[in-house]
Amino acid sequence: MSVAIVTGANRGLGLELVQQLLQRDWRVIAGCRKTDVLRMTELAGAHPGHLHVMPLDVSSERSIAAFVNEAQMVTRTLDLLVNNAGVLIAGERYGEVAAKSLAQSFAVNASGALLLTQACSELLRAAGSARVANISTVMASLALTDTFRTPSYAMSKAALNMATRLLAAELAPHGIVVTSFHPGWVQTDMGGSQAPLAIADAVTRLLERILRMDAADAGRFIGSDEDQELPW
Numbered sequence: 001m002s003v004a005i006v007t008g009a010n011r012g013l014g015l016e017l018v019q020q021l022l023q024r025d026w027r028v029i030a031g032c033r034k035t036d037v038l039r040m041t042e043l044a045g046a047h048p049g050h051l052h053v054m055p056l057d058v059s060s061e062r063s064i065a066a067f068v069n070e071a072q073m074v075t076r077t078l079d080l081l082v083n084n085a086g087v088l089i090a091g092e093r094y095g096e097v098a099a100k101s102l103a104q105s106f107a108v109n110a111s112g113a114l115l116l117t118q119a120c121s122e123l124l125r126a127a128g129s130a131r132v133a134n135i136s137t138v139m140a141s142l143a144l145t146d147t148f149r150t151p152s153y154a155m156s157k158a159a160l161n162m163a164t165r166l167l168a169a170e171l172a173p174h175g176i177v178v179t180s181f182h183p184g185w186v187q188t189d190m191g192g193s194q195a196p197l198a199i200a201d202a203v204t205r206l207l208e209r210i211l212r213m214d215a216a217d218a219g220r221f222i223g224s225d226e227d228q229e230l231p232w
């Protein structure tokens with residue numbers, strides 16, 4: 001049975017990714033900052049041995065190390081890592097951008113994905129061929145940016161895209177494909193209710209594309225439309 005890790009798994013896209021992976025008969029390790037979420041407890045109860053809910057704060061090196069140790073107790077291989085955890089600090093305006101917002105966004109959105117992937121190297125390599133999906137955003141595109149909007153989010157996700165390129169180059173020789181994805185604008189807490197895409201539809205499409213990842217996708221930035229290439 002294939003094994004996946006999903007970060008930021010207790011709500012939004014992460015929770016739906018977990019549910020759809022379980023429906024596809026994957027074993028899932030769900031990394032959650034808060035593990036005592038009722039939905040996660042219910043899901044774990046409904047999928048004994050298939051869903052492992054473990055504490056993970058991707059902005060903490062110590063938490064990443066403890067999480068990977070715990071993951072290694074339930075699996076020796078990892079077929080898929082979805083770096084989904086993310087934070088968007090809304091309402092930032094030029095002149096008022098705070099260092100703390102930038103630092104927090106970089107720690108979660110960019111550094112967390114690189115550090116967790118690095119810590120999972122052994123598990124990923126042991127799978128023989130594996131995938132790392134970094135959940136980015138079109139708002140990280142330098143080419144498509146012409147207004148001063150959510151700078152902490154946009155800058156940190158652009159850094160995540162660089163992590164994708166760096167990791168793709170480093171890990172390709174080990175059969176590990178690393179790719180950035182924009183999931184579309186989705187009705188989550190982050191996306192808001194005015195977003196055009198329902199969570200289940202967006203994740204169905206995203207997951208279908210993730211599961212088709214192959215060597216040719218290494219280091220790509222893939223949009224929400226079928227095989228759309230986003231400009232860096």
Ligand code: NDP
Nearest residue numbers: 008012013033057058084085086137185186188189190191
């Ligand atoms: P949500 O805000 O609904 O969920 C974010 C998730 O990330 C939560 O589970 C949250 O946990 C978790 N998280 C935040 N900080 C940390 C941390 N330090 N450690 C571990 N987990 C953390 O967002 P979405 O589901 O909408 O977004 C998922 C991903 O998709 C993000 O990376 C986002 O940038 C990206 N994306 C979303 C779009 C959208 O329209 N929704 C569009 C483009 C990209 P907690 O509950 O503890 O806060």
